[in-house]
Amino acid sequence: MIQDLKSISGDLGPWRDVSERPGKEAFAKEAEYKVQDLFWGKLHLRNTGDLYVLVISKIPFNWKERVKDLKIKGEVVDAAGGIMWIKTDESNLLNDLKEVKDLLEKLKSEKK
Numbered sequence: 495m496i497q498d499l500k501s502i503s504g505d506l507g508p509w510r511d512v513s514e515r516p517g518k519e520a521f522a523k524e525a526e527y528k529v530q531d532l533f534w535g536k537l538h539l540r541n542t543g544d545l546y547v548l549v550i551s552k553i554p555f556n557w558k559e560r561v562k563d564l565k566i567k568g569e570v571v572d573a574a575g576g577i578m579w580i581k582t583d584e585s586n587l588l589n590d591l592k593e594v595k596d597l598l599e600k601l602k603s604e605k606k
Contacts, residue, residue: 502592504529532598551576553601566590
């Protein structure tokens with residue numbers, strides 16, 4: 495399980511169990527993360543091994559229009575407004591988050 499996002503200048507909070515309702519068995523683990531002042535979100539690792547990444551941009555724009563610009567190894571599951579869900583795996587997570595970071599840095603510099 496990923497424990498560190500320092501290679502992309504990110505911070506990762508503690509992992510915690512997630513269940514559908516209180517008292518039910520956990521079906522996943524989640525951890526919150528933040529990458530500089532560009533984006534934040536959650537890593538959602540299901541017990542099946544599926545890894546979903548919630549990306550919330552701090553730069554106002556619509557992900558739907560920019561998905562084609564992302565060169566990620568995972569797949570975009572949903573994108574609307576400043577929120578996007580990516581399905582990826584642990585081996586590609588840092589690469590995918592770096593691609594998101596690079597795109598947002600480019601957008602930020604264009605808005606100046």
